[in-house]
Amino acid sequence: MAAKAEKQALNWSELGFQYHKTDFRFRAVHENGKWSAGELIKDPLIAVHEGAPSLHYAQQCFEGMKAQTAVDGRVMLFRPDLNSERMNLAAGRLLMPEVPQAMFLEAVEQTVRANYAWIPPYGSGASLYIRPMLIGIGENLGLKPAKQYEFRVFVSPVGPYYKGTGLAVIALAVSGMDRAAPNGTGSFKVGANYAGGLLATKAAQQLGANEALYLDAAEHRYVDEAGSANIIFALRDGSLITPRSNAILPSITRRSIMILAKDQLGLKTEERAIDLRKEFVTFAEAAACGTAAVLSPVGRIWFDDAWHIINGDGKQVGPTMQQLYDLLVGIQRGERPDPYGWTHSVKL
Ligand SMILES: Cc1ncc(COP(=O)(O)O)c(C=O)c1O
Numbered sequence: 001m002a003a004k005a006e007k008q009a010l011n012w013s014e015l016g017f018q019y020h021k022t023d024f025r026f027r028a029v030h031e032n033g034k035w036s037a038g039e040l041i042k043d044p045l046i047a048v049h050e051g052a053p054s055l056h057y058a059q060q061c062f063e064g065m066k067a068q069t070a071v072d073g074r075v076m077l078f079r080p081d082l083n084s085e086r087m088n089l090a091a092g093r094l095l096m097p098e099v100p101q102a103m104f105l106e107a108v109e110q111t112v113r114a115n116y117a118w119i120p121p122y123g124s125g126a127s128l129y130i131r132p133m134l135i136g137i138g139e140n141l142g143l144k145p146a147k148q149y150e151f152r153v154f155v156s157p158v159g160p161y162y163k164g165t166g167l168a169v170i171a172l173a174v175s176g177m178d179r180a181a182p183n184g185t186g187s188f189k190v191g192a193n194y195a196g197g198l199l200a201t202k203a204a205q206q207l208g209a210n211e212a213l214y215l216d217a218a219e220h221r222y223v224d225e226a227g228s229a230n231i232i233f234a235l236r237d238g239s240l241i242t243p244r245s246n247a248i249l250p251s252i253t254r255r256s257i258m259i260l261a262k263d264q265l266g267l268k269t270e271e272r273a274i275d276l277r278k279e280f281v282t283f284a285e286a287a288a289c290g291t292a293a294v295l296s297p298v299g300r301i302w303f304d305d306a307w308h309i310i311n312g313d314g315k316q317v318g319p320t321m322q323q324l325y326d327l328l329v330g331i332q333r334g335e336r337p338d339p340y341g342w343t344h345s346v347k348l
Helices: 080-093 101-114 197-206 252-263 276-282 319-332
Strands: 025-031 039-041 060-062 065-069 075-078 127-136 149-158 170-174 211-215 223-226 230-235 240-243 269-272 283-290 294-303 306-309 343-345
Touching (some): 039 101, 060 080, 075 101, 075 319, 080 101, 080 252, 101 127, 101 149, 197 211, 223 230, 223 240, 240 252, 252 283, 252 294, 252 319, 276 283, 283 319
Parallel strands (some): 240 269
Antiparallel strands (some): 025 039, 060 127, 075 343, 127 149, 211 223, 230 240, 230 283, 283 294, 294 306
């Protein structure tokens, strides 16, 4: 595949977080116990049987990653091995075949390379979002696993997930609806966790929030996560905490931030249950974090029928979140050394 085509004439810095059709996507099919070699194709449509378990019973999972143009022109992925690992955990949970890590990484690299023209340039604030997905496509009326699966990777150039540039301060509203049960599928990136959240997000937005914030489903006491991001809190005592819960997605961004906080900023870090109402007064700063959200400071949280403000007037970016954002994004864009080997250059 010829790489390095001329860049598309897009207004990169104006992009929102929306689907933008690109030229190529990768597709492989699993049948009779084995994967096809896989290939790049042009058609963005997927033909599946009307009886496909992905359509009826949500036998499907996906991943979300980004490729970014580094300051020196390299195109970099961030910890793609962890996306592969997480997809295979979801596959195991939903009785789908694993996608071998080598195939996953090769598919991601091929798709990014083939769509070089769509990778936002360095400094634009935009990136190439990558969506690997695994779906049950074979006909199957009864509630049992599919007989065939498609693994697909498509990409789309995207801007910030939340409106605003750089570090947009967001608002969250605690939802009365639950996202995931304590021993359910909340820790897997499966579509079934998200459909039920659409109404919760709508309700949160009607209150003026960007997203819903979920508390634990058993007691509605402890912070779980937001609709599409994990949560971190910087406490007044200088430590950084994040929820420990079986029901949240193990965010790759969060895992990285917790390491940066400890190693680079010397903060005391802890993953533990966080009682929102009881501990709110101890929060100096809060943020949502994820591939799409990057690190978005949270200025206010709606719960018990009122807005609760964090960090002054709820519009400021606090010093801890600013430092963590700079460290994370600096590594992802190749502006800072990467002592952890987290970045992965795509061969162009
Ligand atoms: C529900 C949910 N939590 C957390 C995250 C963040 O995970 P990651 O940092 O691996 O992107 C995501 C996806 O971005 C998500 O959909």
